[in-house]
Amino acid sequence: MSSKEAFKLAQEADLDLVKVAPTAKPPVCKIIDYGKYRYEMSRREKEARKKQKTVEVKEIRMSPNIEENDLNTKVNAAKKFLKKGDKVKVTLRFRGREMAHVQQSKHILDDFLEKLEDIAQVEKPPKMEGRNMSMVLVEKK
Known part of the structure; x- marks a missing residue:
C-alpha cells in the first residue's frame, strides 16, 4: 500500500x-x-x-638474568591469569649491555612456555620489539 x-x-x-x-x-x-x-x-x-566476556591482556615482565625461583613465581602468576580466561603477554626487557646477548636470552621465554605447555598455547610467537622480546599466550581449549 x-x-x-x-x-x-x-x-x-x-x-x-x-x-x-x-x-x-x-x-x-x-x-x-x-x-x-x-x-x-x-x-x-x-x-x-x-553475556559478553571481555578478555584482558595481563603482562608479565622479566629480565634476561632472572633466576629459576623467580621464573617459577612468574609462571604461577601466569597460570592464575590463564585459568581466569585472560591472555598473558610475557615480556623480556633488555637494558644496556644486555642487548648484546639477545639470542642467548631467548631460551628464557622457551623455558617459560615449556612450564606452561599443559595449559597454554602460543598465540603470538616471541618477537623482538625495540628493547623488548615478547610473546602472547592463551589458554588451551
Missing part, C-alpha cells in the same frame, strides 16, 4: 509508522508503538552486553 494510507492507518490506531527496511524496493514499514520498540531494543542490547 502507499505510504499515505499506511500513515493514516497508524494514526487511527494511535501508533507510529516505522521504516524497517528503508533501502528495500519498495520500502518496508511497520505500524508499532515506537517508544515500546526502542525500549525492547535497548533491553536486547543490554542483555547482549551482559
